[in-house]
Amino acid sequence: MKETGAWKLNGFVALLVAFVLAGLGAYALTLASFFPIIGVLFIAAAVIALSSITVVQPNQATVLTFFGEYKGTVRQDGIWMVLPFSARKKLSLRVRNFNSAKLKVNDVEGNPIEIAAVIVFKVVETAKASFEVDNYGEFVEIQSEAALRHVASKYPYDNFKEDGMSLRGNSDEVSAELALELQARLAVAGVEVIEARLTHLAYSTEIAGAMLQRQQASAIIAARQKIVEGAVGMVKDALEQLERESGVALDPERKAAMANNLMVAIVSDRSAQPVINTGSLY
Incomplete structure (x- = not known):
């Protein structure tokens, strides 16, 4: 799926057209002969015009589908006239935070540690976020924990050798690697990872005393x-x-x-x- 722009017109034009059609329909209904049929048609056209109006908030997008077919995305905020009777799904484009739970992971030396991270992300491809995954929020949560476990298992908790990396001594490098791996995992959902940062790192409680010694x-x-x-x-x-x-x-x-x-x-x-x-x- 690739995001495309949807057809749209100024929503106030649709409101004006709907009011004019509704007025003509009401007037036609008051007349005799075949004019009531015309009045019903005018009112139906006014309803169709009203059904095409949608409101887009700042930093929000509306994904349009018509009979199961993707018709595009409206990103510009305001009131718009779009395809009538189309299904519309609102997606937030705002920057969001996800704070992972404390995960118990074995580092590269087999020591159990507790680790957690905060992920800053936003949706950049509304079509992928809507149709490539069931729920992009849950997808980000699960993939973030999987990436955090994978990165944490590649390094020791601490390393006193000058030529080696460790989770505690190289937190910036580990965070940068976590962000790169997350971006590779979340690209399918149309999500951009802005930052990934470790928020908690400690030995597991059952070995904390021994590992401190x-x-x-x-x-x-x-x-x-x-x-x-x-x-x-x-x-x-x-x-x-x-x-x-x-x-x-x-x-x-x-x-x-x-x-x-x-x-x-x-x-x-x-x-x-x-x-x-x-x-x-x-």
Whole structure:
């Protein structure tokens, strides 16, 4: 189905024609001879003219069908004269929100999470919204939940690796992907997705406590790895600078001892306590 414009005229013209026909019919009914038959015909024509009048509100469309055949859509607001005795269906073109329920989904690592999103959309193709699906509102709701489940299952809830995406750390990217998938699903219903945004994201209640501990442990491990990487670089630079600027040549045993002391001082959670070596007793 493809939307087309329906035939229409100014509705006030139809009102004027209907009043004139009704007046002529009433006058003819008062006359004798065969004029009452003409009066009935005038009144019938006035009824037909009145049946062709429809009112379109701002940001609303009227879909016209005549004996089961699609005859077009009227989008311009106002009062219009259209095809008489045609069936008319009103469709809102306003921007609408759909707030999904909290869905329980397993992320890519198998952890149960709760997720919800808000979808901002509007109807752009009235013919598709009317005839391609039974109810475009229910269609948007069901497809939104299906797309949200699919996108949520592709990523972990959290990821401490720099080269990986996660639902919590990359919410903007996940929302953009959700909007693209929704647009592909809802195009058949003539719906345009304006925005999709995550509104709720959390571990499921039955594992929330355990996953919080795991999350904290993963954060600590990730931080320690960064500290160790930095400490190794600092020790290496310190030894090279010491040999380069002081001219002191350290044997492998002394290098190992100094590297050990520096690593302990840098990596330790507590402040290092200096020990002064005053020499040997022997």
